[in-house]
Amino acid sequence: xxxxxxxxxxxxxxxxxxxxxxxxxxxxxxxxxxxxxxxxxxxxxxxxxxxxxxxxxxxxxxxxxxxxxxxxxxxxxxxxxxxxxxxxxxxxxxxxxxxxxxxxxxxxxxxxxxxxxxxxxxxxxxxxxxxxxxxxxxxxxxxxxxxxxxxxxxxxxxxxxxxxxxxxxxxxxxxxxxxxxxxxxxxxxxxxxxxxxxxxxxxxxxxxxxxxxxxxxxxxxxxxxxxxxxxxxxxxxxxxxxxxxxxxxxxxxxxxxxxxxxxxxxxxxxxxxxxxxxxxxxxxxxxxxxxxxxxxxxxxxxxxxxxxxxxxxxxxxxxxxxxxxxxxxxxxxxxxxxxxxxxxxxxxxxxxxxxxxxxxxxx
Numbered sequence: 001x002x003x004x005x006x007x008x009x010x011x012x013x014x015x016x017x018x019x020x021x022x023x024x025x026x027x028x029x030x031x032x033x034x035x036x037x038x039x040x041x042x043x044x045x046x047x048x049x050x051x052x053x054x055x056x057x058x059x060x061x062x063x064x065x066x067x068x069x070x071x072x073x074x075x076x077x078x079x080x081x082x083x084x085x086x087x088x089x090x091x092x093x094x095x096x097x098x099x100x101x102x103x104x105x106x107x108x109x110x111x112x113x114x115x116x117x118x119x120x121x122x123x124x125x126x127x128x129x130x131x132x133x134x135x136x137x138x139x140x141x142x143x144x145x146x147x148x149x150x151x152x153x154x155x156x157x158x159x160x161x162x163x164x165x166x167x168x169x170x171x172x173x174x175x176x177x178x179x180x181x182x183x184x185x186x187x188x189x190x191x192x193x194x195x196x197x198x199x200x201x202x203x204x205x206x207x208x209x210x211x212x213x214x215x216x217x218x219x220x221x222x223x224x225x226x227x228x229x230x231x232x233x234x235x236x237x238x239x240x241x242x243x244x245x246x247x248x249x250x251x252x253x254x255x256x257x258x259x260x261x262x263x264x265x266x267x268x269x270x271x272x273x274x275x276x277x278x279x280x281x282x283x284x285x286x287x288x289x290x291x292x293x294x295x296x297x298x299x300x301x302x303x304x305x306x307x308x309x310x311x312x313x314x315x316x317x318x319x320x321x322x323x324x325x326x327x328x329x330x331x332x333x334x335x336x337x338x339x340x341x342x343x344x345x346x347x348x349x350x351x352x353x354x355x356x357x358x359x360x361x362x363x
Contacts, residue, residue: 028053057087079126112251149279152187152286159213169351170194183244189256196239229257282313308340
């Protein structure tokens with residue numbers, strides 16, 4: 001959460017700095033100033049007590065950076081060659097990441113390519129600072145919403161019935177909650193699509209799925225796959241809030257365009273933990289493989305040690321799938337037995353049953 005009072009405060013706009021200055025603030029100790037252009041604030045910086053202030057990715061007029069350093073401030077400069085804004089103060093939008101019709105020229109693709117290079121300590125630091133900034137922006141966004149998670153496999157094709165089912169689930173849950181996913185393709189895209197269209201008539205979901213089926217997979221052409229999604233955006237520009245939390249660790253899997261905001265991380269372990277943490281209304285697990293199984297038991301661990309007031313719903317969709325193909329259910333059931341989580345762990349066969357269980361918490 002962004003801190004704006006007390007000894008430690010975060011300032012991430014010039015307007016906020018000017019407001020505090022106008023109110024008489026002159027001691028900047030404990031201030032964290034992020035990505036602000038101070039090129040025209042030399043007089044203020046030279047007259048302020050900057051000892052103990054931290055400037056992250058800020059821009060200064062000639063000699064001002066040396067001046068604040070000499071008077072006790074810490075300055076982290078921009079790291080050369082990093083495609084993303086290391087100190088960004090907002091989450092990404094789909095248009096931020098898909099800023100070019102040719103996918104290999106987009107910010108998303110260029111950042112993934114950069115992340116695969118051998119890095120210096122400066123680049124490693126840049127990744128850590130970027131992910132820290134995303135943490136802050138996400139915490140601020142999440143604080144105003146009630147999120148439910150939908151997890152599932154990335155390989156699900158748009159022309160499969162299970163894709164339409166996942167979109168329906170996102171639509172149903174989006175009536176009462178903000179839908180959150182891992183932000184990738186497959187079941188994640190379908191769930192974000194349903195959540196995004198939850199503010200319009202249900203027929204729009206079926207129409208969107210039908211049009212998307214013309215480009216069923218992101219391989220071999222991510223650009224065509226993404227453009228089909230943006231065509232749906234153009235028909236429904238005022239979609240509901242929906243969250244995606246993908247990672248450049250799996251950069252070969254592109255982010256989907258139906259998450260209205262995207263918290264994209266470099267480090268997958270951090271991303272996984274945050275994704276599960278923000279879904280306070282519970283998580284529905286659609287069929288998936290290794291990643292989804294990992295998420296089931298990572299979430300189970302949180303619920304296993306939680307007291308009764310902090311346990312969230314866990315709903316597995318697909319009785320045969322989760323008892324025979326990947327038998328996560330028997331172990332999950334055994335873990336839950338006799339614990340506060342036992343009454344919150346479920347397995348169902350349909351997305352309608354899953355939605356009913358989760359929506360009970362809203363009634």
